[in-house]
Amino acid sequence: MTVVAEKAPRVIDVKAAEAPWYRRWLPLIGVAVIVLYCLVPFFWMVVSSLRRPADQFDNSIIPSPISLDNFKDVFKSGTGFQRGLLNSLIVAGTVTVLTLVIGMVAAYTLARLEFRGKNFVLAIIIVTSMFPGISLVIPLKKLFVNIDWINTYQAMIVPSLSFALPLAVWLLTAFFRQMPRELEQAAMVDGCTPAQAFRKVILPLAAPGVFTTAIITFIAAWNEFLIALSMVNKKEYQTANVVISQFTGASGRDQPFGSQMAAGVVVTIPLVIAVLLFQRRIVAGLTAGGVK
Amino acid sequence: MSTTAPVAERPTPETTKKPKRQTSFNEGTGRLAALLLSPTMIVLILVVGLPILAALRESLYTSGQQIDESGFIVQGSKFVGLDNYTAIFSGETGTRFWNAFYNTTFFTVACVVLETVLGVMMALVMHKAFRGRGIVRASILVPWAIPTVVSALLWKWIFQADGIANEMLGTQILWSTEGWQSVLSVIVADTWKTAPFIGLLVLAGLQTIPTDVYEAAKVDGASVWQTFTRITMPLVKPALLVAVLFRILDTLRIFDLPFVLVGPNKESVETLSILAYLEANQTRYGPAAAYATLLFIYVAVVAYVFVKLLGADVFGDAIQRKTKKNGRNGRGRGKQTDPGAPVAGLTAGGGLGGE
Numbered sequence: 033m034t035v036v037a038e039k040a041p042r043v044i045d046v047k048a049a050e051a052p053w054y055r056r057w058l059p060l061i062g063v064a065v066i067v068l069y070c071l072v073p074f075f076w077m078v079v080s081s082l083r084r085p086a087d088q089f090d091n092s093i094i095p096s097p098i099s100l101d102n103f104k105d106v107f108k109s110g111t112g113f114q115r116g117l118l119n120s121l122i123v124a125g126t127v128t129v130l131t132l133v134i135g136m137v138a139a140y141t142l143a144r145l146e147f148r149g150k151n152f153v154l155a156i157i158i159v160t161s162m163f164p165g166i167s168l169v170i171p172l173k174k175l176f177v178n179i180d181w182i183n184t185y186q187a188m189i190v191p192s193l194s195f196a197l198p199l200a201v202w203l204l205t206a207f208f209r210q211m212p213r214e215l216e217q218a219a220m221v222d223g224c225t226p227a228q229a230f231r232k233v234i235l236p237l238a239a240p241g242v243f244t245t246a247i248i249t250f251i252a253a254w255n256e257f258l259i260a261l262s263m264v265n266k267k268e269y270q271t272a273n274v275v276i277s278q279f280t281g282a283s284g285r286d287q288p289f290g291s292q293m294a295a296g297v298v299v300t301i302p303l304v305i306a307v308l309l310f311q312r313r314i315v316a317g318l319t320a321g322g323v324k
Numbered sequence: 325m326s327t328t329a330p331v332a333e334r335p336t337p338e339t340t341k342k343p344k345r346q347t348s349f350n351e352g353t354g355r356l357a358a359l360l361l362s363p364t365m366i367v368l369i370l371v372v373g374l375p376i377l378a379a380l381r382e383s384l385y386t387s388g389q390q391i392d393e394s395g396f397i398v399q400g401s402k403f404v405g406l407d408n409y410t411a412i413f414s415g416e417t418g419t420r421f422w423n424a425f426y427n428t429t430f431f432t433v434a435c436v437v438l439e440t441v442l443g444v445m446m447a448l449v450m451h452k453a454f455r456g457r458g459i460v461r462a463s464i465l466v467p468w469a470i471p472t473v474v475s476a477l478l479w480k481w482i483f484q485a486d487g488i489a490n491e492m493l494g495t496q497i498l499w500s501t502e503g504w505q506s507v508l509s510v511i512v513a514d515t516w517k518t519a520p521f522i523g524l525l526v527l528a529g530l531q532t533i534p535t536d537v538y539e540a541a542k543v544d545g546a547s548v549w550q551t552f553t554r555i556t557m558p559l560v561k562p563a564l565l566v567a568v569l570f571r572i573l574d575t576l577r578i579f580d581l582p583f584v585l586v587g588p589n590k591e592s593v594e595t596l597s598i599l600a601y602l603e604a605n606q607t608r609y610g611p612a613a614a615y616a617t618l619l620f621i622y623v624a625v626v627a628y629v630f631v632k633l634l635g636a637d638v639f640g641d642a643i644q645r646k647t648k649k650n651g652r653n654g655r656g657r658g659k660q661t662d663p664g665a666p667v668a669g670l671t672a673g674g675g676l677g678g679e
Contacts, residue, residue: 062449063456068465070520074470076488077478089484091491138364147357153365160372162570164577164623166597167616168371170604171378177607181649194371201364255471257580262601273473289481296474303469311462318521319528 074300081294102294107290112267113295116275120299123260123271126252128194128246131200136242139204140230144213152206161198168194169262176263187263188271192253200249203317207241208234213323244313247306254303272299365539382613383408408614420599421615428595428619430507432575435514440568442515443522448556450523452531464520472517472650476584479513483585506586506593514581518574522567529563530556569630576623596622 080088081093081102090096106113142154160181170223172191173182181187211234235242267275276295279288307314333632412421450460467475483489483499490496499509533556541551557564579601582593588602596619603612 059449059452060455063453063460066446066449066460066520066523067456067463069516070467073475073478073516074466074481076482077474078348080481090488091488134363134367136362137360141357141360145360147354150357153361156368157364160368162573162623162627163376164573164589164597164616166577166579166600167379167620168375170600170609170612170616171375171382172371173604174382174609175378175565190371193367196376197364197367197371251469255473257471257473257584258597258601262604273471276477277473289477292477293481296470296477300470300474303471304466305470307465308462311458311465314465315461315524317530319525 053107057154076087077293077296077300083290083296085290102218102290103298105288105291106295106298111279111291112270112275113272113298115268116270117298119269120254120272122132123188123192124250125187126185127196127253128250130189131196131249132204132242132246133195135197135200135204135245139201140208140234142205143208144216157198161195161202163194165195165258170257173262181263183264183266183269185269188260188269190254191259191263192256193322195256196249196253199252200245203245203248204238206240207238207245207317210241211237238314244310244317247310247314248317249274251303251306254298254299341554379613379616379620382609383617384610386610404610408610409613409618412614412618417611420594421618423591424594424596424599424615425622427507427582427593428576428578428622430598431510431514431578431595432572434511435518435575436568436571438511438515439519439522439571440564442519443567444560444564445524446520446523447526447530447560448552450527453518461524464524467517468521468524470517472580473584475513475517476581479509479516480585483509500586502590502592503588504592506590510582510593514578514583516573518571521565521573526564530558532563533559549552565634569627572630573623573627576626577619 070177079093079095081092082098082100083102084097084099085101085105087095087097105111108280142150168191176182176187190291215233215237216224216226216229219233220226224232249259256271257273257277260274264270264274271280276292276299290306367675384403384405386402386408409522411417446464450457453460470478480500481487485496485498487499489499499505537555537559538551540636541555548555577597579596582590582595583598583601586593588594588598596615600612600615600619603609603615
């Protein structure tokens with residue numbers, strides 16, 4: 033009888049049932065440590081960006097007069113930061129849309145059709161995502177110099193497909209596989225062609241997965257640095273990441289950390305908000321793909 | 325043998341059960357599949373396959389102005405065979421190359437070891453925690469979402485001469501200049517950004533371990549440490565190996581972090597990617613391509629050795645992992661595993677410990 037009585041709490045947690053108080057508090061302390069570990073440097077960036085440029089090197093935890101001067105500095109004309117944000121948006125947005133359109137067909141094929149060499153294709157897709165970016169950038173840069181593509185958006189978009197496409201295919205395949213096959217079968221019994229079944233039944237139902245893939249791909253493309261740095265040397269085409277890394281600052285200090293932190297906050301905040309809103313989905317996507 | 329056993333608990337891969345379910349939808353699929361996959365494959369060939377080959381070809385050429393035998397200046401590329409490679413391995417460039425090679429390797433080993441240890445610890449904590457999971461998951465994604473460039477600047481700021489790091493440590497170290505301290509600052513920044521990510525992947529692996537395995541261990545009187553080394557680690561190993569492999573390959577091509585945090589042309593943090601980038605930036609495509617090709621070979625060898633030595637089938641497992649996730653997604657951990665499998669995994673774990 034006692035065994036049965038004990039079983040109920042055990043389902044929830046083996047240890048918690050008989051654990052002493054510290055056993056129950058220890059995980060919470062651990063959680064607090066992890067949260068601090070992850071957030072303190074980020075917090076420091078936000079705090080530093082909110083200081084007045086004059087108290088830049090003041091290390092108090094809360095800036096005493098909170099000021100938005102750094103943000104104003106960043107958005108002043110001449111820094112190229114606004115243009116950089118726009119460029120980042122154009123590049124990352126185009127990469128995301130392209131990879132989704134191309135990748136969705138491939139992912140659906142890989143998830144649903146049985147054909148020889150399927151694992152080989154999947155292996156190729158993983159392997160391509162492991163190639164070091166620089167080995168692709170150098171020949172592409174030379175090519176782009178020859179065809180006059182340097183300082184264009186496509187010079188950043190096309191090479192970005194090399195990491196974004198395998199990522200998207202990989203994630204989407206995982207998502208499509210989660211959907212029961214009976215869905216299309218039912219649709220086709222009702223007279224849909226396979227293509228219609230995909231468009232009218234699968235796509236709407238897969239929307240959350242597609243959306244998650246879009247976010248993860250967008251973040252990856254938004255964070256890209258090497259390609260953007262190599263393919264562009266005119267300020268008008270630089271992405272936000274490149275602009276920030278080359279900030280000289282409006283006020284001409286040697287290393288304008290205040291403005292850099294403010295710019296960093298501006299670049300990061302949209303991603304952090306997206307991450308907070310869709311954390312559950314993003315985690316599911318990341319762990320399903322086991323990707324970078 | 326024992327390495328595959330923990331995998332055996334995963335549901336049968338789809339390939340084995342597919343034939344039964346074949347419908348008209350799947351007939352004559354070979355050609356259809358080829359057609360549907362062609363856009364992706366074409367793009368991958370264009371942006372990955374051909375550039376790799378082009379880099380290989382480029383590394384055998386030299387471009388720019390040369391003086392030929394008769395003293396004329398010749399424009400354009402010229403086939404030089406393995407000259408670019410021999411140049412890399414000799415003299416001053418040789419020292420620079422080996423330095424970059426050493427830095428790349430050192431970063432990879434140090435960062436991945438640190439990140440794995442921290443990541444596994446984080447995963448264990450998160451697995452045990454029943455309150456605050458949402459907040460932990462949200463905060464763990466923050467370092468992942470921050471662009472590497474921004475995190476490099478952030479750490480540069482933290483490691484500034486009169487920055488917070490020196491103030492807290494009570495030191496006056498010029499972190500992001502040269503020498504061991506700049507190496508350390510890069511390692512700290514990289515670990516901060518990616519250890520939580522490994523934690524996330526390991527946590528996903530942990531959640532697939534059915535609780536009855538732990539109950540059985542408890543009944544048998546296993547200590548906490550035994551439970552960890554004999555059960556948790558072997559069963560998490562497949563997920564962990566994939567995460568570690570991805571991290572290794574990612575760190576081997578490390579560029580952004582040392583480039584922004586410390587800067588280019590800094591001997592102590594110059595990696596192969598940075599070296600190749602700097603060469604290409606001076607339009608010396610031949611040597612740049614040679615560096616890039618060597619890095620590519622290095623990455624390929626490391627991946628091959630890793631897959632062969634440690635995780636016999638990281639690929640197979642990676643492909644299977646997705647099938648596993650289908651069943652797991654959301655609620656109920658290990659619901660679909662058959663009761664015999666965990667025992668098999670357990671015994672395999674014991675065998676593994678003895679290896």
